[in-house]
Amino acid sequence: MQTQPKASHFIGGTHVEDKSGEAFSTVYPATGETIGELHSATPEIVNRAVAAAKSAQTGWASLPPSERAVVLRRAAGLIRDRADEIARLDTMDTGRALTETQNDPVSAAASLDFFAGIIPAYNGQSIGLGGSGGPFVYTRREPLGVTCGIGAWNYPFEMTGWKSATALAAGNAMVFKPSEYTPLSALILAEIYKEAGLPDGLFNVIQGLGPVGSAIIEHPDVAKVSFTGSVPTGKKVLGLAGSLMKYGTMELGGKSPLVIFDDAPLENAVNGALMANFYSTGQICTNGTRVFVQKSMHDDFVSRVVERTRKIRIGDPFDPETQMGPLTSRMQLDKVERYIAIGKEEGATLACGGGRPEMQGMEGGFWVEPTVFTDVTDDMRIAREEIFGPVMSILPFEEEDEAIARANDTPFGLAAGVFTTDLNRAHRVAGQFQAGMCWINNFNLVPLEAPFGGYKDSGVGRECSMAALDQFTQIKSVYVETGTVESVF
Ligand code: NAD
Numbered sequence: 209m210q211t212q213p214k215a216s217h218f219i220g221g222t223h224v225e226d227k228s229g230e231a232f233s234t235v236y237p238a239t240g241e242t243i244g245e246l247h248s249a250t251p252e253i254v255n256r257a258v259a260a261a262k263s264a265q266t267g268w269a270s271l272p273p274s275e276r277a278v279v280l281r282r283a284a285g286l287i288r289d290r291a292d293e294i295a296r297l298d299t300m301d302t303g304r305a306l307t308e309t310q311n312d313p314v315s316a317a318a319s320l321d322f323f324a325g326i327i328p329a330y331n332g333q334s335i336g337l338g339g340s341g342g343p344f345v346y347t348r349r350e351p352l353g354v355t356c357g358i359g360a361w362n363y364p365f366e367m368t369g370w371k372s373a374t375a376l377a378a379g380n381a382m383v384f385k386p387s388e389y390t391p392l393s394a395l396i397l398a399e400i401y402k403e404a405g406l407p408d409g410l411f412n413v414i415q416g417l418g419p420v421g422s423a424i425i426e427h428p429d430v431a432k433v434s435f436t437g438s439v440p441t442g443k444k445v446l447g448l449a450g451s452l453m454k455y456g457t458m459e460l461g462g463k464s465p466l467v468i469f470d471d472a473p474l475e476n477a478v479n480g481a482l483m484a485n486f487y488s489t490g491q492i493c494t495n496g497t498r499v500f501v502q503k504s505m506h507d508d509f510v511s512r513v514v515e516r517t518r519k520i521r522i523g524d525p526f527d528p529e530t531q532m533g534p535l536t537s538r539m540q541l542d543k544v545e546r547y548i549a550i551g552k553e554e555g556a557t558l559a560c561g562g563g564r565p566e567m568q569g570m571e572g573g574f575w576v577e578p579t580v581f582t583d584v585t586d587d588m589r590i591a592r593e594e595i596f597g598p599v600m601s602i603l604p605f606e607e608e609d610e611a612i613a614r615a616n617d618t619p620f621g622l623a624a625g626v627f628t629t630d631l632n633r634a635h636r637v638a639g640q641f642q643a644g645m646c647w648i649n650n651f652n653l654v655p656l657e658a659p660f661g662g663y664k665d666s667g668v669g670r671e672c673s674m675a676a677l678d679q680f681t682q683i684k685s686v687y688v689e690t691g692t693v694e695s696v697f
Contacts, residue, residue: 220260221408237303240572248416261381264409269379277324283404316369323377351379457669462622465615466496490598544597621663
């Protein structure tokens with residue numbers, strides 16, 4: 209399939225190339241072959257993209273929200289028409305199995321429809337200040353102007369769709385910078401928006417590494433950054449935005465707990481733990497990588513998890529039978545292998561996996577086996593640091609209070625899950641988790657209707673739901689006098 213993009217950037221409604229920017233390439237992670245050569249945005253490209261966004265934004269913001277919604281819905285339809293092409297491109301760029309990436313355009317289209325649906329109903333308040341006919345305040349939700357989106361590499365198309373849908377629905381323009389590891393599919397979304405009738409300049413894609421991201425944020429005409437990535441980068445990005453008094457939404461990493469009580473049905477808990485660790489080859493921010501299992505169930509749980517993990521079908525990401533593809537980059541493979549070695553050195557027991565699978569004809573790819581460690585203790589680095597790969601740590605516990613305290617003993621706070629059939633306990637535990645996204649008897653489901661984001665180091669702000677629109681607007685309060693003006697003078 210054609211993977212080389214027409215040009216590196218998409219600005220003001222057209223593909224733009226500028227070969228004076230530093231060259232970089234993107235690879236197919238299953239084989240390590242180069243599939244696209246691109247150029248980083250120069251300062252001139254950054255300025256062009258922001259200028260295009262600025263000149264388009266005011267007209268867009270002045271449209272009735274229902275008219276903006278029509279464009280978003282049309283784009284959602286076009287995403288569905290090109291879903292197969294988008295999924296294949298994301299599989300080439302991320303290495304994730306096609307059976308997974310097929311969900312991403314569906315989710316992105318749903319997000320455009322969702323924000324198209326709610327934006328006409330998203331309004332300010334009227335605040336009475338006393339008496340009928342008395343003074344009152346009304347509030348207006350106004351767009352921020354030009355916003356910047358910066359993406360991570362695990363869900364490139366979906367992430368671009370989610371961020372842009374929210375920004376555009378609320379009347380903003382966006383300059384989006386995908387991860388340098390997965391730069392391709394955002395350009396397809398830009399084409400789709402144009403075809404759907406989005407005025408040129410409202411959604412621009414420019415490529416590059418970290419410094420391009422900071423250059424967009426630093427631009428004086430950019431009001432906000434919506435960032436997805438790691439905690440260390442997020443701290444830098446929010447620091448930069450804060451130093452310039454700009455808004456920032458940070459969707460960052462995690463080391464989430466999954467707490468399994470011994471009254472949970474074993475198979476259900478095992479399914480939950482497998483999905484919470486191995487989907488997307490473990491490259492999911494919310495993954496429940498610290499699996500706390502009540503002692504009386506621990507041994508049965510471990511043997512069933514290991515049995516099922518050994519059966520996971522690793523293979524050609526385009527094969528419909530494949531359940532797990534490679535990691536997305538050589539850098540990520542090195543990192544995951546480093547942590548597997550650390551786990552062994554720290555004294556955890558390697559229950560299964562830990563090596564590189566033999567992949568005939570795909571030896572240059574970034575393959576790693578799904579890995580389970582037992583006898584993990586809370587102080588081990590594999591239980592404290594985000595690995596972002598298919599490495600599950602199983603930790604036994606005895607009492608509910610102990611499990612909650614240990615689950616919360618982390619600087620992260622993105623997600624948490626509990627499996628139990630005890631109704632009271634389920635809500636008691638969920639209520640005490642220090643995490644933004646919690647699940648009872650499931651894991652890793654992120655419905656668009658629910659606010660999504662982290663506590664503690666895992667982030668600031670929320671994506672999805674009405675809460676996301678709050679992050680892409682600013683509130684104006686208008687005081688309305690209905691009587692005479694009093695003066696002390
Ligand atoms: P990363 O932090 O290395 O990079 C993320 C993005 O930031 C990339 O586009 C990169 O080019 C850009 N960047 C790097 N330095 C920058 C700088 N100084 N200024 C501006 N932009 C800069 O993260 P990654 O390795 O691409 O992604 C993996 C991380 O993302 C994991 O920690 C994962 O948990 C997290 N993640 C979080 C969510 C969420 O919604 N909470 C979702 C997916 C991934």
